[in-house]
Amino acid sequence: MKQYLLSVHTPADAPMPSEEELGAMYASVDAFNAELQAAGGWVFAGGLYPPSSATVVHARDGEVVTTDGPFAETKEQLGGVWIIEASDLDAALTWAGKASASCGAPVEVRPFQELPA
Amino acid sequence: MVPKTDDGAVELIFRRESGRAVATLTRLFGDIDIAEEAVQEAFVTATSRWREMGIPMNPGGWIVTTAKNKALDRIRRESTRGDRHVAALLLHDNTDQAPEDRGSVEDDRLRLIFTCCHPALAPETQIALTLRLLAGLQTTEIARAFLVPEATMAQRLVRAKHKIRDAGIPYRVPQASELPSRIPPVLAVVYLIFNEGYAASHGDDLVRSELCEEAVRLARLLAALMPDELEVTGLLALLLLIDARRPARTTRDGSLVVLAAQDRSRWDTSLIAEGLELVRDCLRRNRPGPYQIQAAINAVHCDARSAESTDWIQILQLYDQLLALAPTPVVALNRSVAVAEVDGPGAALQLVSALRLDGYHPYHATRADLLRRLGRSDEARVEYLAALANTSNESERGFLEERLRVL
Numbered sequence: 001m002k003q004y005l006l007s008v009h010t011p012a013d014a015p016m017p018s019e020e021e022l023g024a025m026y027a028s029v030d031a032f033n034a035e036l037q038a039a040g041g042w043v044f045a046g047g048l049y050p051p052s053s054a055t056v057v058h059a060r061d062g063e064v065v066t067t068d069g070p071f072a073e074t075k076e077q078l079g080g081v082w083i084i085e086a087s088d089l090d091a092a093l094t095w096a097g098k099a100s101a102s103c104g105a106p107v108e109v110r111p112f113q114e115l116p117a
Numbered sequence: 118m119v120p121k122t123d124d125g126a127v128e129l130i131f132r133r134e135s136g137r138a139v140a141t142l143t144r145l146f147g148d149i150d151i152a153e154e155a156v157q158e159a160f161v162t163a164t165s166r167w168r169e170m171g172i173p174m175n176p177g178g179w180i181v182t183t184a185k186n187k188a189l190d191r192i193r194r195e196s197t198r199g200d201r202h203v204a205a206l207l208l209h210d211n212t213d214q215a216p217e218d219r220g221s222v223e224d225d226r227l228r229l230i231f232t233c234c235h236p237a238l239a240p241e242t243q244i245a246l247t248l249r250l251l252a253g254l255q256t257t258e259i260a261r262a263f264l265v266p267e268a269t270m271a272q273r274l275v276r277a278k279h280k281i282r283d284a285g286i287p288y289r290v291p292q293a294s295e296l297p298s299r300i301p302p303v304l305a306v307v308y309l310i311f312n313e314g315y316a317a318s319h320g321d322d323l324v325r326s327e328l329c330e331e332a333v334r335l336a337r338l339l340a341a342l343m344p345d346e347l348e349v350t351g352l353l354a355l356l357l358l359i360d361a362r363r364p365a366r367t368t369r370d371g372s373l374v375v376l377a378a379q380d381r382s383r384w385d386t387s388l389i390a391e392g393l394e395l396v397r398d399c400l401r402r403n404r405p406g407p408y409q410i411q412a413a414i415n416a417v418h419c420d421a422r423s424a425e426s427t428d429w430i431q432i433l434q435l436y437d438q439l440l441a442l443a444p445t446p447v448v449a450l451n452r453s454v455a456v457a458e459v460d461g462p463g464a465a466l467q468l469v470s471a472l473r474l475d476g477y478h479p480y481h482a483t484r485a486d487l488l489r490r491l492g493r494s495d496e497a498r499v500e501y502l503a504a505l506a507n508t509s510n511e512s513e514r515g516f517l518e519e520r521l522r523v524l
Contacts, residue, residue: 002285063170086285087285088287089284089285089287090287090291090295
């Protein structure tokens with residue numbers, strides 16, 4: 001089994017969705033999570049507060065510098081992640097397709113490095 | 118054993134056998150890098166060994182066995198490698214060296230082409246990997262064919278192989294339910310390889326005809342491995358019927374001859390017969406798709422004894438069917454050529470003018486031809502110049518310049 005990071009990328013300047021839209025999104029993400037857990041593919045998942053809530057900490061030359069984040073001002077920002085277990089990329093892509101449908105945003109799939117034996 | 122050999126014969130065998138060997142070794146060792154390197158080493162050994170002792174009866178089997186031993190040696194040397202390689206070592210160290218049975222070997226190549234053409238890889242990477250791993254082309258040849266520096270192509274191939282390994286792109290034939298989405302990129306890669314050879318925008322002549330031959334060979338392999346997938350049969354028929362006209366498509370000095378002006382006695386009749394039979398087979402089974410319809414269109418062309426006796430009404434009907442399945446501007450442009458023959462150039466020009474294909478040289482060349490036939494020479498000239506500005510292929514340019522000259 002391999003582990004994959006499924007990250008949700010949302011436009012940084014997207015308007016806040018309405019209560020109704022949010023409710024529908026949470027419901028479909030919940031349903032997806034339940035399916036993922038039942039299939040044994042779940043490791044971890046969570047949604048993030050907006051990028052404006054981020055802080056960057058950088059330890060350099062024995063000094064820790066703290067700045068208001070996010071790390072990079074990009075057009076798309078990380079909105080949330082899943083960590084899943086899957087047999088191969090095809091299986092991971094199938095989960096990612098369902099994840100994207102449930103949250104309504106593009107999902108990037110990246111393999112974790114295996115722990116050294 | 119056949120008598121003494123030369124390196125040319127070994128190279129020929131490499132072309133024919135390396136894809137098979139890489140595919141089998143990939144199954145045995147679960148690692149494309151190990152497989153590829155072992156097969157390369159086996160051919161280096163073959164070059165010197167066969168020069169002395171002649172080519173063995175079953176050179177493919179010899180290569181697989183030798184490559185297997187090379188790979189095992191390497192894994193023993195590098196004992197720090199991961200568990201799966203040790204497992205592979207244990208599993209295969211004691212196996213007898215009997216040649217693999219044909220069926221599983223052919224499946225290996227099918228697995229490998231689905232890996233090479235995985236949608237998680239960029240299309241240009243899919244093409245390069247397929248040519249490298251299945252067709253056995255050298256990196257320098259692929260680089261030359263696609264006009265990129267060799268180092269760039271080498272890096273693209275290395276990255277792709279690492280992605281396959283790190284992301285866990287599987288080495289297997291997709292399940293039946295996945296095939297509808299997984300077959301099209303495979304067919305697209307084979308068709309692109311063929312087109313790059315046939316209507317190359319650049320590259321030297323020798324490599325180009327080689328690309329056509331590789332594409333036909335891959336299409337034959339796919340058709341043999343997936344006989345129930347009619348679009349695969351359709352692609353093979355399409356390539357055969359286009360390839361059959363290749364000898365008549367250029368003059369001795371390399372300039373382009375359009376279909377209507379070709380000497381049809383130079384067409385390859387055996388390729389045409391084979392292609393027509395496949396098209397008939399598709400028609401009987403009646404599950405049409407874009408490749409099958411394009412093959413049928415080419416079958417009508419190949420069936421005509423002269424350009425004048427071409428059944429344009431049937432071709433137009435086929436284009437109507439194709440446009441319904443694949444409503445793209447390029448299909449609409451090609452259909453307009455048939456419209457010009459059936460309803461006249463005026464009707465065709467009206468259709469073409471509605472298309473948004475600025476900068477696509479066949480669009481300008483088609484407009485130019487229709488305007489010329491309507492006697493609108495000044496406008497035709499503008500379009501010929503636009504077509505010239507958008508192609509760097511020497512024979513195309515020669516053809517367009519000649520048209521411009523006699524306008």
